[in-house]
Amino acid sequence: MNYNFNFNVVWRDWDLLASGLALGLFLAVVSIAIGCVLGLISAFGMVSRHRPLRWLALGYVSAIRNTPILVLILFTYFALPQLGFALDKIQSFIFTLAIYAGAYLAEVFRGGLLAIPKGLREGGLSIGLTETQIKAYIIVPVMMRNVLPSLSNNFISLFKDTSLAAAIAVPELTFYARKINVETFRVIETWMVTSLIYVFTCYLIANLLRRLETRIALPR
Amino acid sequence: MTIFKLATLTAVLAASLSAPAQAQTSDKLQEVLERGYLVFGTGSTNPPWHFVDEQNELVGFDVDMGRLVAKALFGDTEAIEFVQQSGDARIPNLATDRVDLTCQFMTVTAERAQQVEFTVPYYREGVGLLLMANGQYADYAALQEAGSDITVAVLQNVYAEEMVHAALPEASVDQYDSVDLMYQALNSNRAQAAATDQSALRWLMVQNPDRYVDAGYGWNPQTYSCAVQPGDQRWLNFVNTVLREGMTGVEFPFYAESFKQWFGAELESPQIGFPVEFK
Numbered sequence: 072m073n074y075n076f077n078f079n080v081v082w083r084d085w086d087l088l089a090s091g092l093a094l095g096l097f098l099a100v101v102s103i104a105i106g107c108v109l110g111l112i113s114a115f116g117m118v119s120r121h122r123p124l125r126w127l128a129l130g131y132v133s134a135i136r137n138t139p140i141l142v143l144i145l146f147t148y149f150a151l152p153q154l155g156f157a158l159d160k161i162q163s164f165i166f167t168l169a170i171y172a173g174a175y176l177a178e179v180f181r182g183g184l185l186a187i188p189k190g191l192r193e194g195g196l197s198i199g200l201t202e203t204q205i206k207a208y209i210i211v212p213v214m215m216r217n218v219l220p221s222l223s224n225n226f227i228s229l230f231k232d233t234s235l236a237a238a239i240a241v242p243e244l245t246f247y248a249r250k251i252n253v254e255t256f257r258v259i260e261t262w263m264v265t266s267l268i269y270v271f272t273c274y275l276i277a278n279l280l281r282r283l284e285t286r287i288a289l290p291r
Numbered sequence: 292m293t294i295f296k297l298a299t300l301t302a303v304l305a306a307s308l309s310a311p312a313q314a315q316t317s318d319k320l321q322e323v324l325e326r327g328y329l330v331f332g333t334g335s336t337n338p339p340w341h342f343v344d345e346q347n348e349l350v351g352f353d354v355d356m357g358r359l360v361a362k363a364l365f366g367d368t369e370a371i372e373f374v375q376q377s378g379d380a381r382i383p384n385l386a387t388d389r390v391d392l393t394c395q396f397m398t399v400t401a402e403r404a405q406q407v408e409f410t411v412p413y414y415r416e417g418v419g420l421l422l423m424a425n426g427q428y429a430d431y432a433a434l435q436e437a438g439s440d441i442t443v444a445v446l447q448n449v450y451a452e453e454m455v456h457a458a459l460p461e462a463s464v465d466q467y468d469s470v471d472l473m474y475q476a477l478n479s480n481r482a483q484a485a486a487t488d489q490s491a492l493r494w495l496m497v498q499n500p501d502r503y504v505d506a507g508y509g510w511n512p513q514t515y516s517c518a519v520q521p522g523d524q525r526w527l528n529f530v531n532t533v534l535r536e537g538m539t540g541v542e543f544p545f546y547a548e549s550f551k552q553w554f555g556a557e558l559e560s561p562q563i564g565f566p567v568e569f570k
Contacts, residue, residue, distance in 0.1 A: 145472075149479040160465070160481070238472065239481075240444075240465035249468060254449050 080255040081264045087251065091244035092268060094161075098243065099230040102165050106172025106229070113173060114180030115206070128177065135174035141235050143167050148239040164236045172229050179221050183214035216287055223280035227273045234269075244268060319519070319526035323391055328370040331357035332390035335375040339494040339553035340396045349373050352490075355549035356394040356413055356517060356534065359542060363533040382406050385520045392530060394517040396490075407518040411531050413538065414515040418454060419489040420506035421477060421496075428483055431508035434459055437483070444473045444482035455486050458510050477503075490554060497555035539568055 081088075116128025135143070147167045148160065158166055187210055195205035237246035248265040252258055323329055333341045333353045341351040358368040374390050381397055384390050385407050398416070399409050420431060420443070428434050434441055439461040445451045447466040455464045465482055467473040474495070476482040489509055496503050517534065519527050537546035539561045547558040561567045 145475075148481065149475050152479045152481065157480075237468070240467055240476075246466075249447060250466070253447055 074259070076260060077257060078260050078264065080257050081251060081260045084247070084251050087247040088244060088265070088268065091242060091247040092272065094241070095230070095233040095236075095243040096272070098161070098165060098168065098233045098236060098241070099226075102168035103172050103226055103229055105165070105169035106176050109169065109173025110176025110180050111211070113177035114184055117177065117181050118184050132174045132177050135171055136178070140167070140171050140232055141238060143171060144235055144239060160236075160239050160241050164233075164239065164241050168229065168232060171232070172225070175225055175229075176222070179218050179225060180214065182221070183218035184210065186217055187214055219280070219284045219287070223277060223284070226280065227276055230273065230276060231269065317523065319391060319523045320529050323364060323526075327365070328372050329357065329361045329364060330372050330374060330389070330391045331360070332374045332376050332381065332384050332393035333357060333395045334378065337396065339490060339497075349375070352414070352549055352553040353394045353396060355545075355553075356537075357392065359537050359545055359549075360392060360530060360533050362545070363529075363542070381518070385518060388520065391526075392517055392519055396515050397518055399514040399516050403518075406521075408521045408527050409516040409518050410527065411534050412514045412516045413534050414490070416513045416515055417489050417509040418458070418486055418511040419492045419509050420458070421474075421485040421487060421492045422483070422504050422506050423477060423480075424501055424504045426480070426483060428506075429504075431458075431506040434462070434484055434506060437462075439463065441483040442476075442481065444476035444485045446470055446473055446487070454511060458486070458508060459484075493554040493556065497553070535568070539566065 113128040113132055116124045117132070119125055119128070144164060144167050147158075148163045151157070151163075191209050191213065192205055195209050200208065233243055234245040236243050237249060240246065244265060248261050252261040255261070333349070333351075335341055335343055335349060337351075339351055341349065341353040344350045354373075357371055357373070361371040362368045364370065374384065376384050376390075376393075376395070378395065381393050381395050382403065385393055393407075394413070396414075396416070397403070397409075399412070403409075420434065422428055422430075422434075428437060428441070441459070442463040442465055443455045443459060444465050444467060445455055447468045448454075451466050452464045455462060462484075465476060467476060470487075470491075473482075473485050473487070477485040484506060492503075492505060496505065517530060519530060533542070536542050543558075543561060547560075550556065550558050
């Protein structure tokens with residue numbers, strides 16, 4: 072291949088890439104945190120005995136899961152302000168990613184809830200716990216342990232989705248990579264370095280979550 | 292022997308003299324006239340410069356410049372064959388003689404002038420600020436006054452931020468990677484102004500009357516000229532004459548009509564008396 076690599080032009084702007092990565096992580100952490108709450112509520116909704124609750128949760132999860140996230144991002148950012156709901160670009164992205172994360176995590180949590188043996192609830196009732204107490208002290212902790220492996224999978228995928236924020240001019244990692252790219256025309260170097268940063272970060276996240284998994288695993 | 296040497300010398304001398312003489316006989320003007328139509332290079336994807344309309348015809352301001360030259364050559368704006376080329380084929384297609392003339396929103400730069408010969412300019416491009424007609428800010432002065440309260444949408448490009456800050460030093464700049472997202476940002480009030488080429492801005496205003504307004508400030512000038520293969524002064528002079536007379540002389544109505552169609556602005560007729568171009 073007749074190409075002279077020059078990584079200097081990319082490293083020269085490492086501070087931009089670092090700040091982009093930091094913002095990306097921030098977006099992911101906040102959205103996933105909100106998404107977990109939404110997901111948990113929806114999961115309980117989906118397994119609820121009350122039909123309207125089931126429908127509501129199912130409607131949310133199917134509507135969001137079947138829409139491409141880029142479309143959701145553009146809709147929230149560009150269309151909602153015209154309906155009188157205006158968030159700034161970072162809030163708007165967090166809002167979208169949280170709702171998106173909620174729908175995916177709801178499915179994960181639902182699976183976890185279905186896998187919990189009925190005996191646990193009955194046990195809780197027999198020692199006089201209320202339904203809410205049973206959920207808080209028995210079902211959720213046990214379920215969390217069970218779903219952690221698939222949660223980590225979703226977390227990594229959601230972190231990678233922060234790259235789509237570049238579409239609405241949120242200055243995260245991909246945005247800055249594109250900026251460096253148009254300014255230096257070092258296409259190969261820029262995207263190579265950016266990919267490596269994503270790979271490395273995702274690897275770290277996966278590793279961290281795996282450690283958490285082994286620490287809180289059920290004694291077997 | 293001496294006579295033979297002298298004869299050889301004469302022959303060599305004659306050959307060396309006739310070589311440049313032959314090069315000079317390549318006369319593009321004559322060639323085009325004999326062919327009966329102009330081979331014209333332009334693009335096809337950038338309104339209002341050169342694009343394919345609903346009738347599947349190539350139209351635009353660049354295209355009209357080609358038709359103006361065809362009209363000057365043959366008295367017929369249809370005596371033209373279009374070679375649709377990408378931006379990066381503009382110089383190579385001239386160098387390899389695939390086209391007689393290229394008009395394709397080509398910015399005049401000293402570097403390019405070493406490879407092709409530029410005609411007189413037919414448009415001066417610059418950056419302008421597009422505003423919503425019913426928006427908060429009426430014009431450039433209002434935008435300036437708003438200081439850091441406003442966001443300007445711009446296409447992500449080299450020095451895009453510096454370019455905006457040259458006009459509005461305190462404004463926030465949101466860079467989008469496609470033109471439609473940039474306009475979308477303006478439409479949904481994500482940005483209070485969009486910085487874009489004046490020609491694109493005028494075209495958008497022609498397409499959507501009463502929706503947008505021009506803030507009335509232009510900067511970042513760049514000259515658009517047609518280009519020909521270097522080394523044929525007669526052909527260059529001819530095209531120059533045609534373009535110049537389009538802007539200042541007998542063909543002014545043709546130029547002005549095209550200008551109005553694509554940029555929506557009425558040009559003032561050149562003043563009678565002292566030639567405007569020397570003012």
